[in-house]
Amino acid sequence: MALRNAVAQAAVSVRYVVQRFSLALLVAAAIGVMLIGKADTVLLERARAAALDLAAPLLEALSRPVATINRLIADVEDLANLRAENARLREENARLVTWQSVARRMEVENAELRGLLNFKEGPQATFITARVVGDSGSAFVRSMLLNVGRSGGVTSGQAVVTGEGLIGRITEVGESWARVLLLSDLSFRLPVLVERSREPAILTGDNSQLPRLAMTQSLAGIQVGDRIVTSGHGGSFPVGIPVGVVSSVGEGGVRVKPLGDVLRVEFVRVVDYGITGLVTGPAPPPEVYGPPAPPPRAAATKAR
Amino acid sequence: MGDFLQQLDRWLYAALPGTLVAFLILLTLAPVRLPEVLAVAPLLPLMAVYHFCLFRAEALPAWLLFGLGILFDLLQGGPGTPVGVSALQFLLVRQAILGNQKYLVEVSFTFIWFGYAVLSAVAVALSWCAVSLLMWRFIDPQPAVFQYVVSLFLYPIFGWLIGRGRGRDPLNAPDPRVPGSRP
Structure with missing residues (x-):
């Protein structure tokens, strides 16, 4: 009986402490999360990914009406400077037509020269x-x-x-x-x-x-x-x-x-671009030229 | 049936502030292409937190604000939003309001606006300090200041919009003397 009373009292006092200091606890938790996020970036990235997995469908649904609103706003803005924009585009178009003929000529010339040199291009994007x-x-x-x-x-x-x-x-x-x-x-x-x-x-x-x-x-x-x-x-x-x-x-x-x-x-x-560069994780194993690689089991034991 | 509907109404009413803050968090992330003046999204969640802490603090308990703040930071992403900053902002706003409740009874809107100006300034300064300290470099505060100013001038519109919904409180029995008051 006494024990039960003691437990009940402890529970009450714990509840009191939690209520009294819940704000302080939560503030401390927020600061703690900030520091953890700074220290353990992998954990943080996982948490972010999980949160975004949840929110992505909602954001996707929200983006359609938002796009409509954006188009309306853009329309109004465009109407306001239609005349100036038109003049600018005409001028730009005239300039670009000249450039286009230059580019066409160069494209042909480039292809011919590359053919002559047997030039190896990078991966196609x-x-x-x-x-x-x-x-x-x-x-x-x-x-x-x-x-x-x-x-x-x-x-x-x-x-x-x-x-x-x-x-x-x-x-x-x-x-x-x-x-x-x-x-x-x-x-x-x-x-x-x-x-x-x-x-x-x-x-x-x-x-x-x-x-x-x-x-x-x-x-x-x-x-x-x-x-x-x-x-x-x-x-x-x-x-x-x-x-x-x-x-x-x-x-x-x-x-x-x-x-x-x-x-x-x-x-x-x-x-x-077909290849993942230095920016992302480990690179694929390099291609080895020369004698064929030993079977994996032998390689593993040798490494040990 | 009527009881059930009333119960449902109460639940919805109680869940409204939290849901609205969550929705505003999503809206902040939505790619609204406003004219360039508003390149930075206004502090809509902070406005809602301020507003509801002022009028219905019981519907936004501290733990909920903590959770919403953490969610907001997680969704914003990048090193510029350390997770926990928004939670800290929300909790600070809530505590500042609850701690000074006795001065905030029946005050004019101008005073409420002034309170928002002060509290959101503190909140923005706090987040700027936290980001600068955690990244350990000076960060151009201009976008944050811009965000603050835009939000400051949006607050009256926002407060008015939400305030219209506030007049209808199912926890207070509908007043039959007022014509047009709905349950």
Whole structure:
């Protein structure tokens, strides 16, 4: 009897303590989760993937009406500057027609020269088209969610482009969703080339609209208006995807204005380059030329 | 049957704030392409949390806010949202309101708005500090400030919209003296 009373009393006092300090406990838990997330990124990625697996169908359903609303907004905006846009397009069209004839001539010439040289091309890139179903919604993250995932052939590390140019890279993949880290995100790094001078550099996002060009050998060769393209270093991106245009060169470093418009985009293309580069996990085993490899069992014992 | 419907009504009413916050979290993630001014999604979940903690704190218990905050951070993804920051923001807002409840009875809307301005400023500053500390580098606070300002001016519209639903409380018996009041 006494024992039961003691247990009951303990239960009451525990309940009191929990009620009294539930807020403090939860605050401590929130801070604890933050620190755990910093320390154990694998666990965090799993939790994120599980949460997104749950939310992806809802986001997908939500994206359709949202797309309609976006189109309405865009229509209204377009109507407002229809005339100016028309004039600009006419001018651009005239210029592009000239370029088209140049490009045709060069394409033929290029093919002939390649045939002469027996030039071996890199793997051909194929594209996976995806609908944008989510943004990050945070002030400190620049990312997007796509409605295609592992089942559609998307893997982590692939480049994501719009018609104009590169917008980011796949960082997380679920069964039917994928997250794109955009160029402007804090943690985005990309090996690039200055198209005119072929000078290598690293494009680093810093949460502003204009990512920075870092690790250039010299600033002297870079001018405002220079085009920046992917260099293909690291292996996961094809060479020469247009990334942006240098918008300012100054004390604060070189700033690049991305070509791909992420504010308006509804569909994007994921570039499947056939090879997964250094960015994603372990590379496939290297091909061995020479005598045939010993049977696996012998190799295993030898290794031991 | 009537009892059941009433019961259902009560349940729905009790579940409304939590559901709404969850929906707003999804809406924040939805790719709405507003004009460039609103490139950063407004702090809709925080607005809802503030609003409901003010008027119906019992429907948003601390553990629920904790869970919703964690979910929000998980869905946002990337190193820029350490998981737990939103949970911390929500809990802070709730505690700040419950701790000062006696000053918040029958106050004007301007005062409520002012309270929102102060609390959301603290919440945004908190998340900026947490992200900067955890990443150990200076982060441009401009997008966060922008988000704050946009949300500040959206709050009156938001509060008005949600406030309309608040007039109808099934836990208070329908008042037959008021014409048009529904159960």
